[in-house]
Amino acid sequence: MSPKQCCGWGRTLLLGLALATATSTSALESDQYQPMYIEADAAELDEKQLTSLYIGHVEVTQGSLFIQADEVLVHHKPDRRAEKIIAIGQPVRYRQLLDDDPEEVKGRALRMEYEADREQLTLIDEAVLIQGEDRFASDRIVYNRITKRVTAGSSAQGRERVKIRIEPESEPASRPASAP
Numbered sequence: 792m793s794p795k796q797c798c799g800w801g802r803t804l805l806l807g808l809a810l811a812t813a814t815s816t817s818a819l820e821s822d823q824y825q826p827m828y829i830e831a832d833a834a835e836l837d838e839k840q841l842t843s844l845y846i847g848h849v850e851v852t853q854g855s856l857f858i859q860a861d862e863v864l865v866h867h868k869p870d871r872r873a874e875k876i877i878a879i880g881q882p883v884r885y886r887q888l889l890d891d892d893p894e895e896v897k898g899r900a901l902r903m904e905y906e907a908d909r910e911q912l913t914l915i916d917e918a919v920l921i922q923g924e925d926r927f928a929s930d931r932i933v934y935n936r937i938t939k940r941v942t943a944g945s946s947a948q949g950r951e952r953v954k955i956r957i958e959p960e961s962e963p964a965s966r967p968a969s970a971p
Contacts, residue, residue: 924958
């Protein structure tokens with residue numbers, strides 16, 4: 792495989808990961824125009840199987856987007872665009888700035904999966920999504936970017952319940968007098 796082909800695989804991975812990590816608010820629009828970088832202890836690119844695997848201290852950066860994982864596997868379409876991305880870690884960590892919020896969105900899970908055609912991100916096992924003081928935790932968190940729908944919880948018995956903490960934006964300056 793030529794260096795040019797290898798870089799194409801890396802760009803495909805980062806573009807997919809950038810899409811994979813969006814939340815219900817838009818990520819920084821400028822991130823998609825920034826250079827993309829992948830660092831790992833090892834990489835394996837299999838054009839016949841249309842996969843690329845990055846192993847060991849994997850770090851993905853594009854603009855404000857940052858992902859850390861132990862392993863990242865990308866299933867590619869024939870045109871090299873990402874079809875499915877799977878990141879595994881102890882935990883996988885994610886952070887990114889949003890267009891309309893000065894605070895980063897942060898996430899972590901033991902496994903992250905992104906299905907490009909469905910634009911669906913799934914955080915699995917010990918999943919946590921944090922924005923500011925708001926926190927969403929569950930065994931499984933699924934976010935569909937097209938429908939802007941989030942679902943959480945596990946169908947397995949004995950698993951942890953969904954836990955959500957929502958902080959008010961600010962305390963009102965003056966409270967209305969209470970009715971008698």
